[in-house]
Amino acid sequence: MHSLRSSCVQTNVARLKAYRSNVVLFPRNVKKPKAGEASVADFRAVEQFKGPLQPTTVTKPALELMKVTKDMKEFKAYGKLRIERANARLVGVRAKKAKEAAAKEE
Template structure:
């Protein structure tokens, strides 16, 4: 232990920082991160300009986030399901060629998400302009600027909040006791049903 009011020794000698008798360098450095970030951005911009007016990104579906904490939020998913493509009248093989992402593993668990993504595909079909692969190259439209961001980004929904005046009935209601009663009723459904069936059998 150190004497007097000095710093407590906290030297980390377990890392092999340099080539020595203890072995080669084991600690990785990442000083090129800012330069690599800039290089990736320039590559994306160059690719977007080369394939313009075709967008760089693919069309992706709107899906709900995972877990109870984020389930209320919507984000872009991996790809559209076969059921969604069928509802929009698009073959899966054709979808890949016109900039639509397809996910063969995802399943639709609600009618609402199915309808929303089918409408998203139909809106994309209305805006889609296909150029012939053979023959003379057609003139590009005036608004054929390269796009690097997400295709048809999701709009943020602003939920309306309704305010009500507090009344005597609202303030005097036993909210906690009511919640416990509902929780107990849900918990004891099976037991109460079994008791009723036993009573009917005895009669």
């Protein structure tokens, strides 16, 4: 899942860089243009673009097909999640009780 997220981030970064390369920022104050804004000659030479602005390409992830086994059918995911959440929540309490029991035995 982490690699899927990082590839989505990389795709988004590439898309934004391509967009930024095509954008012409008009200066708010023509007399004092800021860094990144177009000069007077640049923004006068730009013509209005009509058509699909930013074509997007969506790639579908490859799916792995497999047969559903008897073990998969019998697995209770919700119950397993509840047990694991309880184990994670009670790990400190159980460690404290085990420590007290070990101290009591000594």
